[in-house]
Amino acid sequence: MAKKTARKPAAKKYLDFHGRMVMVGFGSIGQGVLPLILRHINIKPEQITIITDDMRGGEKEAERFGIEYVEKRLTESNLRSTLDNRLGQGDFLVNLSVEVASTALIELCQKKGVLYLDTCIEPWPGGYSDPNLSVSRRSNYALRDTMLKLKQRHKGGTTAVVAHGANPGLVSHFTKQALVNLARDTGVKTPVPTTREGWGRLAQRLGVKVIHIAERDTQVSPKPKEVGEFVNTWSIDGFVSEGGQPAEMGWGTHEKTMPPDGKRHTFGCDAAIYLNRPGLLTQVRTWTPIEGPFHGFVITHNESISIADYLTVHDGKKVVYRPTVHYAYHPCDQAIISMHEIAGKNLKQQKRQRLIVDEVTSGRDELGVLLMGHKKGAYWYGSQIDIHEARSLVPYNNATSIQVVAPVLSGIVWALENPNEGIVEADEMDFRRNLEICMPYLGPVVGKYSDWTPLQGRGELFPEDLDKSDPWQFKNFRVV
């Protein structure tokens, strides 16, 4: 079932870009994507400026490529003055920071006709952890809702690609490809859908009840995690922030019961619910081809809501179909212990952090979408790139970052090719064009069927509250 693709990327230039490009943030993703941008877009180093709170060890790389950098912390009050004379009509703002509100940057770009891309909808500091905000307001659902309002206000504006990394981002394209493959393999004859409605109807027809973004990261550093240190393969600040947000999931029409701690929001599209607890303390059973079954964390992500929303089928005002969609994340082992440590301190973040890129000695990031409940049970479609292949493809990357920077590149290219689409999420973009650009950087991309269900091996030694009549109910997945 493995989908074979050309895995040697040619240094093909997708297009010429003559404007200015400002990159905000230069952490694991910024450092990882820079060589890719220079490789595949016809752009001169002088056209690029990095603005970042700190360089996170990226000075040498910037100097090697001849990129100017400004070490400055963007805030609500200095945002306009800092960016105003660096960006104008036709320029590009690539936002790869934490703690800078995406909506503030998008508004600025919409007003000035500047193209935009980010990999996550970030709030200003405190947006994730201000106890004066309700749990609902600290959710990604709320962040996305603000973005959707902005989208309404700026219809037909300059293209702003929102939340287009690996996940959120790439996994929306994986989902479409997986649906197409599933149709093929189950004998459902259909043209490739071209509308939101069409995709929803296809998912409905295939009987997809649940979609996990199922990820198992096995990368490891030979230097053990120390007490009081958070170790991860990508942004520690980003991970801790989203881990402290409520667990969230696009909420499927097949679900019979609301989780005891589940809540609906009182505003917005209503495609998702949240649990009254942090994702970092919320686990579900899931599955990937190499790892097999494992427990993953329901860390909230934009794609949980956007994919569920995108695939919703309406009959008039009535919702007749929607899959349950959420993240089921097994970060690298050293992050698992870091999470256990932080959980024990009521989520108070460790003072020290260590982002492992060069020091990773082995492991892979198995990241894909797991479509469940259809005729063939479960189908995982995604990337299984390992650290060695990732490194050989693009310098300054590990297996995790390369899965992010490939879609950052493809999103930039797509935005330049389609500059007047207004504010868009991954689901609204051309999945084929994006996959085409990403594929050379994803290592083995495979589709695998499995007879795994969350009921497998359950209730043998201890009584468990299971719904045996439908394996795909959320309560069967949940680890309690």
Added chain:
Amino acid sequence: MAKKTARKPAAKKYLDFHGRMVMVGFGSIGQGVLPLILRHINIKPEQITIITDDMRGGEKEAERFGIEYVEKRLTESNLRSTLDNRLGQGDFLVNLSVEVASTALIELCQKKGVLYLDTCIEPWPGGYSDPNLSVSRRSNYALRDTMLKLKQRHKGGTTAVVAHGANPGLVSHFTKQALVNLARDTGVKTPVPTTREGWGRLAQRLGVKVIHIAERDTQVSPKPKEVGEFVNTWSIDGFVSEGGQPAEMGWGTHEKTMPPDGKRHTFGCDAAIYLNRPGLLTQVRTWTPIEGPFHGFVITHNESISIADYLTVHDGKKVVYRPTVHYAYHPCDQAIISMHEIAGKNLKQQKRQRLIVDEVTSGRDELGVLLMGHKKGAYWYGSQIDIHEARSLVPYNNATSIQVVAPVLSGIVWALENPNEGIVEADEMDFRRNLEICMPYLGPVVGKYSDWTPLQGRGELFPEDLDKSDPWQFKNFRVV
């Protein structure tokens, strides 16, 4: 508050032993205790025989000390034939194995007048994981109940010390010392109790509501855990077995509500309850002086039941006082990931295991009793030995095993000094004599007060079901 003790052990011989000693099992504890036995008991190598399923890399050590070993797996059917001519009146059986039923060995010893010691009540294979046994029957409560029946039948027999390692074992003595210290520090004038009733009344008078066996192991190997491997600082088979048993706790009289998944047994002393779930998936908030607050696992242990039972105060038939007692264990980080992995596979044990002793490069085992609910809040009393000190004190040990082998030694000495006590648990032994023998091997032994409670920093970002009127309710500790 640190209790200073002489930390240089002299090679003092506590007594002469002229009989034969059979050691069953030669894993981390067997290998760790052998040099101690030879150092502190006047015994010749020829008097000792090791019988074990496999030597677990201990061949060199046995040869170095000139100890005969027999590689043989003991079973229900070969037990008598294997041991009969190796043990007689006045000899000593030291059981440091897994998967050999303690009660079978004890019966044999009682019949033959053989002294006995183990560190844990083990069943025959399957006793922990036979789905045909009820959850209650797979508990340590049930194992202990069988032992208590045997104890009744063999009153005044040859001494058999049951469950006398670090925990169970040493921590019972720590508890008594902690009660004495607490009385001293809170101005409660009392002679040191000499009876079970006396100890119970003292704990009651001091207002001790909860006792955690609070342990944080920070030992680490520079070789990362591999996928499909369980890494730990002591018996992996032992840990996985007990982790798959139900979570159990001595159940205090101050508890207002039964946990939703809590159950009483329908037989026995009724001092404890169990949860309808494995300890490996059950966490509580706890505290140790160096680590501070952390999440520990409620792995079932004999001491949770024996200490609670021992400290129970009756008024006629009515129970008027009992503390809640249980283990709150943070194993070494690499075991945490191993547990997460095994949990994801419905507790199916990994094929490979790696017991880390020589390869540990840093870390300590902070193991003590945390007495809570009294006038001064929380008081932790225990050992904080680190790997380097452990190694310098006794070869073939890490910081975990040395805390076990010291009380194995003291238990053997005590049994030899008191050969006609019948079947006894740690709680019934002389805590002063045992502590005296153990202390030189425990590194820093400290008592620390803390204002920590499980309500600290709770309910800030998410609503939580807390009992704010009594911090010491089990439901406040529990991680849900």
